[in-house]
Amino acid sequence: MDKYNGLLRNASLEYSIDRGTHESITDFKSRIIYSIIGRMAMASLWDMPETGYVSINHLKNRIKELLFCYRQMYPEINDGITADDSLFADEIYNILMYSGCIYHEPNRIVISAKNDGCKGNALFTRGYPLSIKQCISGLGTYKTNIITAKSIKDLFLFDRQPLETYWESCTSRLEWNQMELDVDTEFLNMSPTYSSYWVTKGDNSGRVSILRIGPKGRQIYYFYKYENNNFYVSQIPYWRVENSYRALANACLKAYGALPKTEYVIDGDIVNIRFAYLPPVEEFYLWKLYSWPGSFLDLDNSFKRVCSLVPFEAIMSTMVELGYEFAEVNK
Incomplete structure (x- = not known):
């Protein structure tokens, strides 16, 4: 398959994808192919299918078609890439969607508007025309040695407070109620070593921490503390944990040095x-x-x-x- 290796060399140079000093050639090829497929998947949003718009299925099918082609061209990668092409396509789609590179409009998906944000030596880009030369890391695009007033936080809409400040703002004015907890209650693991994020035994030191109650996918989250042989709780507003509890979990552990x-x-x-x-x-x-x-x-x-x-x-x-x-x- 040497006749195809020039394609990957050119892509690695075009997108500044470098091989690690100790990285195997097969792993390097797999990374280049992953980035090329992501780039070509974005290009497919300019396709014009019979429906007149690009759907989620169109994008995912394009990813699977590309992966199939590269498997034929570079069979040496097959042992190192999942055989589940749908999982591969879902992974790329989810990353592009949840990072804001693409978004939904009625009956179709489209590329986000051109935007960028700077941090250090990197200008992170989104929605740039594919004809503009850019570096690629994973699926993300960036340029170097260009400074703008906008930051990476502006580009990705980060409005986070520092972790310890966030924890303090969430827990400084809680109203506590005593609660009898059932055996299915899960407590945030406060241990410095983590075999799991949640454990069945609560923290009894008196510190404020987090617990959750209810069936998977429908849990209700509470702040809790243990005092005088009783658990006291304060329900966490749903909007704080709607997408993920991990913002609070990271803040909690940071506050206690864990x-x-x-x-x-x-x-x-x-x-x-x-x-x-x-x-x-x-x-x-x-x-x-x-x-x-x-x-x-x-x-x-x-x-x-x-x-x-x-x-x-x-x-x-x-x-x-x-x-x-x-x-x-x-x-």
Whole structure:
């Protein structure tokens, strides 16, 4: 298949996708192909199907068609990429949708308006014409050495307070009621080592923490504290946990010094990231947009990602401002 390798070399140069110093050639090819498919999926939004508009199914089918073609051209990647083409297509679609690169209009999906935001040496771009030369990390596009007044927070609509400030604002004026808890109550795991996010035994130190009650998908969340052999609770407004409880969970753990650091390993011009605790959904989809899966065989594993160095440093700097901590480790 050497006759096709020039295509990937050209794409890696065009999009500034570099190979890690210790990265296998097959993993490198898989990353390039993933980014090309994402780019061509975006291009498909200019298609004109018989329906007259581009639907979700049209986009996902295009992704699956592209993956099939690249599997034929580069059979060496097949052992390293999930055999579930629908899962692969869903992953790319979800990242593009939840990071704001595409959005719904009646009966169709469209590309977001042109916009950008700067952090450090990276200008993060969205909705730029495909003809404009840009670097790619994962599915996300960026340019370097360009400064604008708009920040990455403006581009991705981050209105987060720093974690400890957010926790204080959420818990400073609570009204408490005593509650008898049933055996199915789940408590946020406050341990510095995490085998799971939730445990069956509550924290009895008197600190304010989080619990939830009810069937999966319909849980009701409460702040709680344990005093005088009783649990006291204050219901958390639904809008605070509607999309994810992780914003509050990260803030809670940070307030008590229990939020683990995100570890990373620099490998040449790429960075291998290991999340010990997932950030809130909005922040995490920014990471997912600008990174590749740690394993294309296990797309459901969100804890390991691979990112180009320039966007990694910019996003990490933004997260540090919010109170998250990072630690560079040896491979």
